[in-house]
Amino acid sequence: MAGAKEIRTQIGSIKNTQKITRAMEMVAAAKMRKAQDRMLASRPYAEKMRQVIGHLALAHPEQKHPFMERREVKSVGYIIVSSDRGLCGGLNNNLFRSLVKEVKVLQEQGRGVRCCVVGNKAVAFFSRVGGQVLAQATHLGDAPHIEDLVGTVKVMLDAYTDGEVDEVRIAYNRFVNTMTQDPTVEQLVPLPEADEEERNKLKHHWDYIYEPDAREVLEDLLGRYVESLVYQAVVENGACEQSARMVAMKAASDNAGSLIDELELVYNKARQAAITQEISEIVSGAAAV
Amino acid sequence: MAMTVHVDIVSAEGELFSGQGEMIYAPAVMGELGIAPRHAPLVTRLKPGDVRVDPGGGKPMEHFYVSGGILEVQPFRVTIMADTGVRAADLDEAAALEAKRQAEEALANKSGQMEIAKAQAELAEAVAQLQTIEKLRKMKK
Numbered sequence: 001m002a003g004a005k006e007i008r009t010q011i012g013s014i015k016n017t018q019k020i021t022r023a024m025e026m027v028a029a030a031k032m033r034k035a036q037d038r039m040l041a042s043r044p045y046a047e048k049m050r051q052v053i054g055h056l057a058l059a060h061p062e063q064k065h066p067f068m069e070r071r072e073v074k075s076v077g078y079i080i081v082s083s084d085r086g087l088c089g090g091l092n093n094n095l096f097r098s099l100v101k102e103v104k105v106l107q108e109q110g111r112g113v114r115c116c117v118v119g120n121k122a123v124a125f126f127s128r129v130g131g132q133v134l135a136q137a138t139h140l141g142d143a144p145h146i147e148d149l150v151g152t153v154k155v156m157l158d159a160y161t162d163g164e165v166d167e168v169r170i171a172y173n174r175f176v177n178t179m180t181q182d183p184t185v186e187q188l189v190p191l192p193e194a195d196e197e198e199r200n201k202l203k204h205h206w207d208y209i210y211e212p213d214a215r216e217v218l219e220d221l222l223g224r225y226v227e228s229l230v231y232q233a234v235v236e237n238g239a240c241e242q243s244a245r246m247v248a249m250k251a252a253s254d255n256a257g258s259l260i261d262e263l264e265l266v267y268n269k270a271r272q273a274a275i276t277q278e279i280s281e282i283v284s285g286a287a288a289v
Numbered sequence: 290m291a292m293t294v295h296v297d298i299v300s301a302e303g304e305l306f307s308g309q310g311e312m313i314y315a316p317a318v319m320g321e322l323g324i325a326p327r328h329a330p331l332v333t334r335l336k337p338g339d340v341r342v343d344p345g346g347g348k349p350m351e352h353f354y355v356s357g358g359i360l361e362v363q364p365f366r367v368t369i370m371a372d373t374g375v376r377a378a379d380l381d382e383a384a385a386l387e388a389k390r391q392a393e394e395a396l397a398n399k400s401g402q403m404e405i406a407k408a409q410a411e412l413a414e415a416v417a418q419l420q421t422i423e424k425l426r427k428m429k430k
Contacts, residue, residue, distance in 0.1 A: 044304040048297055048368050052332075052361045059330070201365060211319045211333035220334055221359055224370070228301070 004274065007267040011260055018256035024087065025249035031142060032178070032242035038143065039175055039232075039239040046232035053225050054194025056218075058202045065218045066161055067189045075112030077134075077156050077165035078103075079188070080126075081172035081233045082119035083241040084139060089248035091173060091240060092121040095183040099171050100129075102185060114165050116156045118149065118234060134159060144234045146227055153230050160189055172233035173240040179247060181240040188226060291345050294326035296367045298340065298353055300374035305353055311345030313367050315360050316417075324362055331362040337417035339377055339424060340369060350428070352377035354421045356414050377425050380418055389415035 057068065080099065082092045103113050116135045117123050123136050135155035140148055159165045167187065174184040186192070193199065210217045293309035313324045316338030324331075335358045342351040355371035362368075392412035395404065 041303040042301055044297075044299045045301050045370060048299045048370055052359070052368055052370070055330075055361070055363060056332075202363075206330060209329055209331040211317055211331070217332050217334060221332060224359065 004267055004270045007263055007270060011263050011267065014256050014260050014263070018253055018260070021249045021252040021256065025246055025253060028242050028246035028249060032239065032246055035142065035235070035239040035242045036175070039235045042228075042232055042235060046228050049225050049228050050192075051194065051198070052221075053191050054198060055202060056208075056221070057191040057193045058199060059207050060205055061207050061214060061218075063214045063218075065215075065222060067222050068191055068218075070190050071163075071166045073111060073166045075114060075165050076106055077114045077116070077159055077168045078185075079116045079153070079156055079168065079170045079230060079233075080118065080122045081170070081230075081237045082117070082122035082125070083237065084120045085241075086121065087248065088241050088245035091181060091244040092119075092125070094181075095171060095173055096122075096125050098183045099185070103131075112165075114156075114159060116152050118152060119237075140234065140238075142238065144231070144238065146231050149230050149234060150227070153226055157189070157226065170230060170233050172237045175236045175239045175243070178243040181244055186229075188229060191222075191225075292326040293345055294324075294328075294365065294367055296342050296369075298342075298355075298369045298371065298374065300355070300358075300371040302373065305371070305374050305376065306342065306351060308342075309344060310342040310351075310367070312343040314341040314343075315369060316340070316355075317360060322360070324367060327364045328362050328367075330364070331360070333360050334358075335360055335369070335371070337414040339417070339421035340371075340374075352421065352425055352428075354380055354418055356417075377421050380422050380425075382419070382422050385415050385418040385422065389419065 061068070078099070080095075082095065086092075106113055112132075114132050114134050115126060117126055117133055118137045118140070120138045123133075123138060126133050135152045137149060137152040156165070156168055160168050168189045169185050170188050171183070171185045174182040176182050194202070208214075291311050293311050294313075296306065296308060296310040296313055297304075298306040311326070315322050315324070316336050317333045318336050319333065321338075322333070335355055337356050338354075340353040340355055342353075344351060353371075353374055354377050355369065355374040358369060358371035358374070360367070360369050389412060392408050392415055395408040396412060
């Protein structure tokens with residue numbers, strides 16, 4: 001019965017693992033609801049902000065803000081948003097993979113790359129592969145605050161103003177639905193232009209009336225723009241993390257279940273074989289007497 | 290039919306209003322603005338106060354309270370991005386009064402320069418909220 005005992009302990013340990021993954025699944029499901037609500041609530045604001053900024057990029061202001069000037073791109077800055085914790089399927093790795101592909105193209109063109117990272121996983125990834133990390137922010141928790149991100153964002157924007165990077169992009173997982181997360185890279189500064197439809201409406205040469213004055217309003221508006229987009233990226237990534245974890249943990253629980261079924265079958269066979277052997281031993285023993 | 294313009298009011302907590310308006314009134318830093326359809330492009334900061342949208346067609350005015358934000362006007366679209374905003378009917382008078390009292394108190398025993406500025410901002414916000422409530426009450430009568 002030596003084999004049977006081993007199998008039994010194996011089943012026991014898989015059952016324990018299953019308990020853990022099931023608990024994690026439920027926790028992730030509960031957190032996912034909140035994270036999704038948070039994301040959906042702030043989405044309209046970020047979308048409107050993007051639209052207004054798109055208009056602004058088409059305006060012809062008498063005073064140019066540094067964020068509105070396009071320079072020759074010698075190096076690109078990335079703000080990379082990842083999760084703090086693992087066990088969420090391929091979420092972070094998918095993002096990093098698409099990022100690495102982009103970075104390779106940039107390097108082949110002889111352009112430099114600088115990074116600001118948000119979340120433990122990105123920090124770990126970049127310390128492994130190397131790369132110039134300007135700033136990092138970790139342990140944002142389930143309800144991230146803009147204040148926690150301001151420092152990181154500022155480092156990147158300062159690098160832009162100083163000319164160290166000529167373009168800032170943000171990389172994060174966009175939430176499509178619970179099953180699908182989309183690794184996304186977006187341009188933050190210089191301001192991306194509005195889409196085709198809006199552009200047609202604004203083809204003529206025009207500028208805003210600024211109250212009280214252009215510099216002040218632009219400063220305020222662009223500050224809000226970057227903050228809101230980075231915040232939105234972080235909450236989207238948070239919602240992605242929870243749903244990816246839920247799905248991953250559900251798959252793990254299911255796998256553990258089928259593994260247990262298989263092992264139980266093997267165990268029963270072994271037990272049966274042992275009994276049969278015992279009987280045949282007794283019978284042959286009796287026959288000998 | 291009178292001309293209308295598409296109005297969107299969003300705050301960081303969610304969308305407040307999206308629809309057509311004949312006239313929009315908003316508290317800009319340089320004074321209250323009234324915006325009609327086909328207004329010239331404009332961006333300005335908002336101070337705490339009430340935003341009103343006249344949907345036209347004899348429908349009642351929509352009231353909102355914003356604690357500041359950005360207003361963007363395009364001839365075909367008006368966008369208000371509020372820091373925090375609520376429908377004016379949801380404003381809590383008791384909470385606003387309490388906030389005003391606290392801000393005044395903080396201002397009375399002022400200590401640091403930063404704190405005074407913060408208290409003043411809070412006071413302005415509470416007063417604006419109360420004014421919005423007052424206006425809404427008058428309208429209802």
